[in-house]
Amino acid sequence: MFQKQISQFSQNFAVATEFGSGHEIWLNRGSLVDAMRASYALPGIFKPVKTGERWLFDGALVNPIPVSVCRALGARVVIAVNLNWDAFGRGAVIPNLEAAQEISIEAPETAKGNGRAVRQLLHRQFFGDRGGAPGISSVMIDALNIIQDRIARSRLAGDPPDVTITPRLGTIGLFDFHRAAEAIERGEQAVEKELDDLGRAMACLAPQPVAI
Numbered sequence: 001m002f003q004k005q006i007s008q009f010s011q012n013f014a015v016a017t018e019f020g021s022g023h024e025i026w027l028n029r030g031s032l033v034d035a036m037r038a039s040y041a042l043p044g045i046f047k048p049v050k051t052g053e054r055w056l057f058d059g060a061l062v063n064p065i066p067v068s069v070c071r072a073l074g075a076r077v078v079i080a081v082n083l084n085w086d087a088f089g090r091g092a093v094i095p096n097l098e099a100a101q102e103i104s105i106e107a108p109e110t111a112k113g114n115g116r117a118v119r120q121l122l123h124r125q126f127f128g129d130r131g132g133a134p135g136i137s138s139v140m141i142d143a144l145n146i147i148q149d150r151i152a153r154s155r156l157a158g159d160p161p162d163v164t165i166t167p168r169l170g171t172i173g174l175f176d177f178h179r180a181a182e183a184i185e186r187g188e189q190a191v192e193k194e195l196d197d198l199g200r201a202m203a204c205l206a207p208q209p210v211a212i
Contacts, residue, residue, distance in 0.1 A: 011073055014039040015059030015066045019048050024062040026069060027051070044140050061144075064152040067161045077201045080161035081187075084149045086170040141174055162204075163197045165190050 014027040014035040027035040030051070038049035038056035048055040063069070070078045134142070156164075167190035172179050191198075 013066075013069055013073070015063050015069060016041075016049075016051075016056035017059055017061045019055040019057060022062065024059070025051075025054065025056055027056075042141075042144060058144075060148045060151075062151070063155065064148040065156060065161075067156065067159050070161075071159065077163075077204055078161040079163045079165065079198065079201065080156075081165045081167070082152065082156075083167065083169055084145060084152065085166045086168050145174075162201050163194055165194050 012028065012032075016025045016027060016035075016038040017023070018025050025038075027038065034049055034051060037046070038051060039059045040046070041048055041057040043057055043061075046057075048057045050056075059066070064084070065080050065082055067078050067080055165187075167183070167187045169183060169186060172183055172186075176183075
């Protein structure tokens with residue numbers, strides 16, 4: 001009975017970003033699969049998804065933790081999960097950092113005209129090399145994470161949730177699918193730490209006695 005009540009009154013939304021305009025789009029109709037694909041379509045990693053006349057991609061670029069969506073839908077209590085909170089430290093400025101000597105990334109002579117060597121060169125530039133230099137894919141994902149982190153901090157400051165669950169996932173990469181069990185365990189640990197706050201939030205939803 002309880003599950004039927006939840007499904008009856010719940011509303012499901014996915015947040016996406018419109019290509020070109022940057023508009024925040026809320027999806028609550030049509031194909032669930034397409035809505036999910038549009039919501040997580042990271043630029044440069046997954047293709048945008050066409051919905052109607054719009055091309056949509058990752059909603060985290062405009063609203064990483066959509067508390068505002070829940071408020072707009074009339075939620076009395078908002079419980080948010082911040083997956084990027086421990087990915088970066090507080091913003092800071094590091095003055096007078098000495099720059100290293102510029103390194104050329106041109107293809108060596110031995111690679112020119114050699115298909116295998118060219119492929120190896122492109123692989124190093126895209127995925128990084130053994131010397132620790134980040135590749136294009138790592139830089140792109142790190143840049144997106146930084147953007148999402150900064151936007152999330154700004155939006156949460158103006159519209160904070162009632163309870164925030166913050167699992168420690170900073171050491172788990174975006175494509176570490178083989179560590180799913182570890183990520184779930186860390187999520188459970190994060191929820192356990194917030195049980196008191198969750199209990200107080202749920203108490204606000206209980207009917208209050210009326211004196212007669």
